[in-house]
Amino acid sequence: MQESVAAGRRPDGVALDTPRRYGLVTRLFHGTLAALVLWQFAIVALYKIFGETPWLNGIARFGPHGYVGLAVLAIAVPRSLWRLSQLRRQPPQERGALGRLARLSHLALHGLMVVVPALALVRIYGKGKGWEIGGVTLIPTTGREEPWLIAAPDALHGPLSWALLALIAGHVGMALTHALVWRDGTLKRMFGRL
Numbered sequence: 168m169q170e171s172v173a174a175g176r177r178p179d180g181v182a183l184d185t186p187r188r189y190g191l192v193t194r195l196f197h198g199t200l201a202a203l204v205l206w207q208f209a210i211v212a213l214y215k216i217f218g219e220t221p222w223l224n225g226i227a228r229f230g231p232h233g234y235v236g237l238a239v240l241a242i243a244v245p246r247s248l249w250r251l252s253q254l255r256r257q258p259p260q261e262r263g264a265l266g267r268l269a270r271l272s273h274l275a276l277h278g279l280m281v282v283v284p285a286l287a288l289v290r291i292y293g294k295g296k297g298w299e300i301g302g303v304t305l306i307p308t309t310g311r312e313e314p315w316l317i318a319a320p321d322a323l324h325g326p327l328s329w330a331l332l333a334l335i336a337g338h339v340g341m342a343l344t345h346a347l348v349w350r351d352g353t354l355k356r357m358f359g360r361l
């Protein structure tokens with residue numbers, strides 16, 4: 168820090184990204200969204216495997232699908248804005264095809280974390296029954312079903328969710344390859360010392 172002050176640069180602190188590592192804010196966004204999104208898939212997968220059982224309903228009640236999805240949307244939007252604000256500071260991706268693939272997949276992860284839950288909300292609006300949480304109207308009741316508004320979410324919410332899961336599997340696989348095979352410190356940019 169003294170060096171950066173001596174060199175006339177502002178000390179970075181731990182909150183912001185630097186070209187060497189992601190900062191605390193990015194890490195908090197990353198960890199929170201990863202946990203919420205993985206929860207969604209874990210619960211959906213368990214329902215697909217075991218069907219509706221009392222024990223699974225009991226677990227799912229800790230984080231109902233709609234509420235957790237809404238939280239993902241509410242956090243993913245500021246996270247994407249935060250990422251934009253850090254673009255010039257963030258650790259750079261390597262040159263070449265792998266770096267481009269990493270940039271593209273990160274972009275797709277950001278996009279799908281917004282689009283997947285947003286589509287589900289459009290569907291609720293299109294059904295006309297509204298959505299109220301704790302007395303607060305989140306989506307107004309129109310009393311009219313709009314088939315053209317429901318069609319896209321019906322067709323896309325599931326498939327885009329599975330595409331998101333496939334991307335996450337590739338993302339985690341690459342993170343582990345960096346850590347265990349190439350041992351190039353990429354994992355430390357997100358999880359190492361600040």
Ligand code: HEM
Binds near residue numbers: 197201260335
């Ligand atoms: C536990 C599993 C995970 C591990 C080990 C992991 C690891 C990492 C690492 C090491 C980076 C930095 C990559 C780099 O600098 O090139 C990163 C970035 C990123 N990760 Fe993950 N990740 C995990 C789960 C997830 C999940 C579930 C999502 C999305 C739902 C996600 C979305 C992202 C995004 C968008 C970035 C780019 C940085 C940013 O824009 O904030 N990650 N992850």
Ligand code: HEM
Binds near residue numbers: 208236280285
């Ligand atoms: C990140 C957020 C979300 C993820 C990852 C996600 C993921 C999924 C997945 C994997 C399925 C199963 C699809 C299938 O059976 O093939 C599903 C279904 C469903 N989700 Fe979500 N979801 C999210 C947000 C939401 C939100 C915010 C709502 C509503 C408020 C919602 C409502 C539904 C409904 C009603 C279904 C059953 C009908 C359908 O498959 O489209 N989801 N979701």
